[in-house]
Amino acid sequence: MKICFRCKEAKPLSEYTVDNKSKDGLRSTCKACNAILGKVWVTANKDKLREKGRGERWKSYLRSYRKEHKADRAAEARRYRAKYRDEVRAHRRKHYAENKEQLSAYRAEYIKNHPWFNREASSRHRATVLQRTPKWVDYEALKEIFRNCPKDMVVDHIIPLRGKNVSGLHVPSNLQYLTPEENGKKSNKFVIEGACETT
Numbered sequence: 393m394k395i396c397f398r399c400k401e402a403k404p405l406s407e408y409t410v411d412n413k414s415k416d417g418l419r420s421t422c423k424a425c426n427a428i429l430g431k432v433w434v435t436a437n438k439d440k441l442r443e444k445g446r447g448e449r450w451k452s453y454l455r456s457y458r459k460e461h462k463a464d465r466a467a468e469a470r471r472y473r474a475k476y477r478d479e480v481r482a483h484r485r486k487h488y489a490e491n492k493e494q495l496s497a498y499r500a501e502y503i504k505n506h507p508w509f510n511r512e513a514s515s516r517h518r519a520t521v522l523q524r525t526p527k528w529v530d531y532e533a534l535k536e537i538f539r540n541c542p543k544d545m546v547v548d549h550i551i552p553l554r555g556k557n558v559s560g561l562h563v564p565s566n567l568q569y570l571t572p573e574e575n576g577k578k579s580n581k582f583v584i585e586g587a588c589e590t591t
């Protein structure tokens with residue numbers, strides 16, 4: 393027999409749940425009391441539990457909603473961007489002006505850790521200026537190529553963006569990795585602008 397800590401009744405050991413953390417290997421309160429305590433706890437924490445449940449349900453709802461309405465949401469975002477383009481631009485400009493130092497510090501830090509980022513950006517900028525980046529380009533794939541460029545190699549346009557006879561596009565299939573030496577040789581052969589940014 394063991395006396396329950398809560399109801400103070402002496403009850404057979406079978407009336408107690410096993411608890412490896414306690415000294416005698418059993419819970420200090422009997423099963424009947426545990427049931428009551430459990431209910432009391434649930435009542436006391438009802439709001440908290442409900443909030444949690446609601447949070448989980450809400451999250452899973454959002455997940456499935458986003459998945460189902462992916463195309464709609466993209467179209468909506470496009471419309472929104474078109475509609476508020478000027479406002480957004482003004483807002484960005486203001487935000488930039490107000491946080492100039494912090495933002496440029498962030499950027500410098502990011503570029504320090506991701507050197508390929510600048511190379512991709514300047515390569516894309518050149519391609520854009522030369523009107524060689526098609527609208528349908530897979531921008532993520534482009535970034536991936538620059539991100540994965542082996543050290544000591546450069547990303548090169550197989551067909552130069554501004555070749556003598558034919559001009560290539562700034563697209564993944566027109567990119568290759570070359571050593572700077574190979575790229576230099578190529579630059580001599582083609583128009584100099586055919587080589588992309590090397591540093």
Ligand SMILES: [Zn+2]
Nearest residue numbers: 396399422425
């Ligand atoms: Zn009890």
